[in-house]
Amino acid sequence: MLNTSQSSSPPPSGGISFVEFVTLIAAMMALTALSIDIMLVALPDIAHALGGDGANDRQLIITAYMLGFAAGQPFAGPLSDRFGRKPVLAAGLVVFAVASLAAVLAPSFGVMLAARAIQGFGAAAPRIVAVAIVRDRFAGRDMARVMSFAMMVFIIVPVIAPAIGELILHAGSWPWVFAALFLAAAGALAWSALRLPETRHAEDRLPLSPAALGNALRMVVTTRQTVGYTVAMGFMFGSLLSYIGSAQQVFVDIYGLGTLFPVVFGAIAAVMAVASLTNARLVGRLGMRRVSHAAMLGFLAACLAMAAFGFPERPPLLALGGFLAATFYCFGLIAPNFNALTMEPLGHIAGMGSSFTGFYSTAAGALFGWGIGQAFDGTVRPMTIGFTVLAVLAVLTVLKTEGGVLFRTHAHVSGAARPAGGE
Template identity: 70%
Template sequence: MPYASDPPARAKDIRFAEFVALIALLMALTALSIDIMLVALPDIAASYAVVSPNDRQLVVTAYMLGFAAGQPVHGPLSDRFGRKPVLAFGLVVFALAALAAAVAPDFGWMLAARVVQGLGAAAPRVVAIAIVRDRFAGRDMARVMSFVMMIFIIVPVLAPAMGEGILRLGPWPWIFGVLFLSGAAAFAWSALRLPETRPPGDRMPLSVAALSNAFTKVVTTRRSVGYTVAMGFLFGSLLAYIGSAQQVFVDVYGLGELFPLVFGAIAGAMALASLTNARLVGRLGMRRVSHAALLGYVAVCAVPVLAGFPPQPSLALFCAFLAAIFFAFGLIAPNFNALAMEPLGHVAGMASSFIGFYSTAAGAILGWLIGQAFDDSIRPLTMGIVACGLLALATVLVTERGRLMQARDAA
């Protein structure tokens, strides 16, 4: 598989499989930081005497807002100082904030620690994608991201069960201890094995003019902006589901201890989609695969619409709906990300920051709005998923000037 560039400083001894696994770990820290504590939200709320059940979701939302806010900072810094120093700094902040959350004296301090933890986690997310773009381009990047996503999805499959196991051994602050250890492990592995892919000769100065030029390039590239906006809508549906999952499956469907298993099974649909995408994208191209998946997403959304958005359909039907939606999401996400990054290789850090910031912030806000509408039924969640899918499709149609599934992406 060809590299997009071959910087002199690139390490020669890291194998492709190890590279993919490390990038997946760096990106998975955010999924782990959210999904491992879903089962602990009632205990956290009880510890701090949180009155409204919907306010539990703030533990997720606060983290995501910090995660979004940190991304515009880390990308330009990695373009200037290199990928590894910025990555190391972010991992240290992530780990220390996990400890702060574990000992927070009240709910406000807990949320503040979660914001800081998100700020730190933004660095591995931005830097990981920038590194992939430094080394790969076009369909090769989409294929690499599919393998990364396949490993990455294992985290939400296993994380709720991990959280449940931790709660059986000790109180909920132990979960943050596991997050601290995860951050420390990622710091050690990346420091020892990850190559620096931004050689000194390619680094941009942190001048107003340089940053302005890079930002202007990003926000005036039609394809990049369009697919970023579309990803924001799709992340909104994902984060709405994640934020509401504990209430939906435990409070509405009464699953109790079976919640982690059902949550993991649905997440497994995205892992299967990532494997499928890795096999298809080189042959069919990013547009054909992702556009077909988006049309499939919208077609699946027709089911609850035609049924009149029932408040509590059968559990099997609801899980099948979610699995189909997130299978489509798994085909869409790596390709939309690669399509947005493809024209911006020379400003990959800034591009990764912009794409990550917008899609995460938009997703967090939309997810919070949908989650706050929870009314002891699944109706707000399904309505939100349908709306986000339709808005994403409309955005892609505008971006592509009405032409879908054209094989025009780079080979």
């Protein structure tokens, strides 16, 4: 249940209830998850039909989307600071929808990758605008709580999306998957146009002059808390994307799950929803740092446990599932808090801040995930080693950001602003 009484911040305006607001925000953020997870079962068919026959070529359908998604984020935030959240959101959804139709008609693997990159570019607007809207309305622990509720709804998508993709393939063929994405974008466009309030008021909008953009960007990149947690989130996101990119190969090619793949994939993803609910209940009492730092160390501990067994090439399926469930439970506690910590000092430039943090974490995550995914050699060892390396880098980054001390209740280090309503 979503409990609005837990937050001291004002509720969303414009006649939309808190529950609908959170659900709509989650739906906007979930468009990217849907765009990836619904086609995992279709990747072999798409690659074979369009000429992507290399062993790991199918992963490029995910990577191209994520790189386009990263490229669109530097534009979405500043444009929404200038023109308002809703016009930029609508434009992004239209681009996404058109690219979905282009993917339906793609005659070659190269055209498919281009369509996927444009699709990702359009999807950047809903992702960036969603975070900016939440930051317009909430700050600090309140923002972390709202993001946890949104992620709890958001996680439903990767739980059910592979099964939806499987059903679509049974009913038709892989182009229908992209037709479904077109319908999802059209639905999100109609819902947001009719129900979402504009949270960037005219008097708060920033000019698009080089001086104004430069000042906003300079403020973002010189805020230690924002930069540190953005870099750390890039490492953590790399783990998630390396898993998503190779999950079909791991569970189908290595473990031979076949049609059970969507079930196992969804079960592992579901633990993040449980973690998001846990975070929403804990963060108000313990704070963003305590919860996320403990989860980050838990993630690393799970990786070190795998290392203690020598990173086995093909561990028992239950052991691998337990490892993935543990790490992604921790990820579900890390992500909303790291996102809130990056945005906490940037309320007056939420669009630029969301663009910077989203661009870096997505681009870094996509590149790390691609590198680990391309190392796939018919075993899970590259993935588990990759998880461990990225977890170590994330811990070191957060230690540097926090002046060598974890679990603070609020920032004490230079350059980490502490706004009203923060940690």
